[in-house]
Amino acid sequence: MKLYSTNNTLSEVSFKDAVFNSMPQDKGLYMPISIPRLSDDFISNLDKYTLPEIAFEVAKSLLGDAMPADDLKALIDDAINFDAPVVKLDDNVHVLELFHGPSLAFKDFGARFMSRVMSYFLEDGEKQLDVLVATSGDTGGAVALGFLGVSNTRVTILYPKGKVSGVQEQQLTTNGQNIRALEVDGTFDDCQALVKQAFTDAELNEKFRLTSANSINIARLVPQTFYYFNAYAQLLRQGVKKVIFSVPSGNFGNIGAGLLAWKMGLPVEKFIAATNANDTVPEFLKTGVYQPKPSVATLSNAMDVGNPSNWVRIADLFKADMEELKSLVIGFKYNDEETVKAINWVFDTYGYVVCPHTAIAWQALTDYQQDHPATDTAGVFLSTAHPCKFPDVFSDEITAKIDVPAQVKELASKTKLAIAISKDFEDFKGYLLNAK
Numbered sequence: 001m002k003l004y005s006t007n008n009t010l011s012e013v014s015f016k017d018a019v020f021n022s023m024p025q026d027k028g029l030y031m032p033i034s035i036p037r038l039s040d041d042f043i044s045n046l047d048k049y050t051l052p053e054i055a056f057e058v059a060k061s062l063l064g065d066a067m068p069a070d071d072l073k074a075l076i077d078d079a080i081n082f083d084a085p086v087v088k089l090d091d092n093v094h095v096l097e098l099f100h101g102p103s104l105a106f107k108d109f110g111a112r113f114m115s116r117v118m119s120y121f122l123e124d125g126e127k128q129l130d131v132l133v134a135t136s137g138d139t140g141g142a143v144a145l146g147f148l149g150v151s152n153t154r155v156t157i158l159y160p161k162g163k164v165s166g167v168q169e170q171q172l173t174t175n176g177q178n179i180r181a182l183e184v185d186g187t188f189d190d191c192q193a194l195v196k197q198a199f200t201d202a203e204l205n206e207k208f209r210l211t212s213a214n215s216i217n218i219a220r221l222v223p224q225t226f227y228y229f230n231a232y233a234q235l236l237r238q239g240v241k242k243v244i245f246s247v248p249s250g251n252f253g254n255i256g257a258g259l260l261a262w263k264m265g266l267p268v269e270k271f272i273a274a275t276n277a278n279d280t281v282p283e284f285l286k287t288g289v290y291q292p293k294p295s296v297a298t299l300s301n302a303m304d305v306g307n308p309s310n311w312v313r314i315a316d317l318f319k320a321d322m323e324e325l326k327s328l329v330i331g332f333k334y335n336d337e338e339t340v341k342a343i344n345w346v347f348d349t350y351g352y353v354v355c356p357h358t359a360i361a362w363q364a365l366t367d368y369q370q371d372h373p374a375t376d377t378a379g380v381f382l383s384t385a386h387p388c389k390f391p392d393v394f395s396d397e398i399t400a401k402i403d404v405p406a407q408v409k410e411l412a413s414k415t416k417l418a419i420a421i422s423k424d425f426e427d428f429k430g431y432l433l434n435a436k
């Protein structure tokens with residue numbers, strides 16, 4: 001696999017370099033130079049494969065000679081060791097549950113795969129890899145649990161004090177081993193600014209081998225294609241042939257991976273980009289004008305993004321034909337009041353609890369299907385996180401119905417290991433230089 005920067009289509013780097021650099025110097029994003037098309041035979045027989053088998057075939061065709069097949073297979077079996085079931089709620093309404101990994105969010109796919117790819121490419125005797133990551137909640141947990149115990153790596157997570165949910169904080173702060181958590185007296189933006197400054201600090205770069213685990217890393221995008229193919233496989237088993245996906249979107253990595261899967265030959269009729277009030281992309285799809293704006297805070301806070309960083313990738317995938325993108329993807333946006341209404345409607349109708357992000361995808365699917373009735377087409381909305389991660393948004397009646405997984409119950413008895421720092425860079429730098 002060779003990749004270029006979206007800002008310089010003549011550039012060329014290896015998969016390994018793209019993974020460790022995360023972002024090209026020219027501030028574009030890495031994209032594969034060639035996107036393989038999977039055979040029609042493979043696609044029409046997807047129902048005969050398991051998730052790890054599908055993941056291996058898809059990854060092998062994307063990565064090519066970047067990794068020997070046996071090593072890739074072992075890596076995938078280790079990383080993708082949990083399920084992504086499609087659950088039927090109603091005629092033509094299905095939910096793709098992506099929250100069965102260790103941090104209970106879809107980001108486990110990206111984080112677990114990336115951590116293992118990085119560890120694989122670290123050669124014997126190489127300097128320990130120091131992963132820095134700022135989180136508004138879900139990324140930190142997925143990255144912490146993804147890298148936990150991965151040899152020759154150390155992770156430092158910065159999270160905004162008092163601004164992540166209880167479960168999220170426990171996932172970040174109770175690990176020990178090679179995971180360190182810094183509780184920053186500031187906002188998510190402050191955390192992100194600290195990480196960015198660290199990457200430009202000469203002394204830190206001299207002393208440590210720094211890398212980033214943010215959502216633009218190509219090793220997080222690749223594994224997110226797997227579950228689209230696997231969802232289609234499950235629908236084939238039910239005799240469904242046509243499918244539309246509704247994706248709750250913030251930085252647009254998740255839906256970007258779906259569009260990549262489509263480019264690789266997955267037959268999808270439509271993608272729905274479902275957002276909260278941060279509606280830069282739905283506005284673009286409606287007006288043709290891409291106008292980033294400052295983010296606004298909502299109940300679905302993992303989607304509070306005013307300038308989605310993966311949008312560049314999607315634009316690049318469709319650079320030859322923007323009209324194709326506009327006919328394949330439709331945008332919907334909802335405010336907090338509509339989000340709560342959707343949560344309650346899904347619960348009252350199906351007895352099923354959705355997190356606020358997932359609720360938005362369900363509502364968008366429902367509104368789309370109202371306008372485009374098609375009895376032969378399965379609508380699938382992606383459930384990006386387990387509802388127990390966001391307890392504050394639910395009524396008592398709904399909270400009582402949430403099945404809290406055992407691993408979350410165990411977290412309560414673990415000790416919080418977080419170091420408090422200010423949002424001052426010298427504080428952060430001092431910690432990195434002096435902590436043992």
Ligand SMILES: *Cc1c(COP(=O)(O)O)cnc(C)c1O
Pocket residue numbers: 105106107138139215248249250251252253254255302303357358384385
């Ligand atoms: C990160 C996240 C999203 C947004 O995904 P993107 O890939 O950034 O579009 C949606 N829901 C949940 C629960 C998340 O953690």
